[in-house]
Amino acid sequence: MNTTIETILNHRSVRAFTEEAVPQADVEIIVEAAQAASTSSFLQAYSIIGITDQEKKKNLAVLAGSQSYVVENGYFFVFCADLYRLEQAAEQHNTNILQTTESTEAYMISLIDAALAAQNAAIAAESMGLGICYIGGIRNNLKQVCELLQTPERVLPLFGMAVGYPKQIEEQKPRLPKELIFHENYYKNDKGNIKEELQRYDQLIADYYLNRTNGKKEMTWTKQVSNTLERSKRLYLNEFVKDRGFLN
Structure with missing residues (x-):
């Protein structure tokens, strides 16, 4: 078994980090690893927002359900579906791609591209001795998250990722057979x-x-x-996603 597979199989979510910041050079490597992920038709339909402003992290923590590790970590990323940049590219050639960017297929491509990039980032971070935790809670209050991060139409924050040096590591949860x-x-x-x-x-x-x-x-x-699953949540998302220019 090689070290890459060992890193993948050793994954577990980390929710307690030391106060040590992730060096900028390591942040850049993590982003480069994310960008190396596969992407549908070379569209690269995602963006990553790094959060270094402590006040923004505190606000995101509240919006995500008061999760302390959204604030207390070495670095925080937000992964977004991004069809806005594709429209900017098409404008340079006077091409109207609205029918495509509002389609279900484009929406799915942007979600998948973002998820693939994020998993690459996670593996890269863990290979450097860092721990990570995905934060889906930012979808609790996406309107406020979009305002906080100043995302334009057709850019949709999907989840966060807390990264840092583990203070404690829990036992790995057994996966389904x-x-x-x-x-x-x-x-x-x-x-x-x-x-x-x-x-x-x-x-x-x-x-x-x-x-x-x-x-x-x-x-x-x-x-x-x-x-x-008995308690439905985030039922506002269908309408909100459409309001942001997806799935129309």
Whole structure:
């Protein structure tokens, strides 16, 4: 096994960082790694906003649900879907691409491009001994986030990424068994087998939480996702995304 694979397989979210800042040279390497990610049709339909202003980090933390590690980290990135830059490029050739930039396909391309770039950034950061945590909470209040970051129409903040030197590292959460994730040639929809695998995984996760919390937390994976998905959230996003010039 090479070091790249070891880095990937050793991933876990870090939510406690030291006060040490990530050196600017390392920030630039992380961004370069993000830019090296695959991108649909070479569109590069994403942007990354680095947050160094401590007040902005504090505001983002509140908007994201008062998560302390949005403020207390070595560096903070926000990854955005970006179709605005493509329109600026097309304007140079008097080309109208509005029908395309408002399409579902363009929206999906921008989301996928941003996610691929972010994962490259995460692996690069972790390979340098840094820890990372994705922050989806910025979608709780996207209107205010857009105002704070001064993003134009057709630029949509998707998630943040806290990066820094880990103060503490939690035990890695066991992932779903490969039998439930990986299919060959067709989707294997054997409900009996799915139920059996989920029951085994539930026991694994229940043991993980009991050990991690010294018996204070009793929770299975199926119960956790059921509780999470039972409560719908961010239902404003459909209209807000359209207001920002996507999906029209």
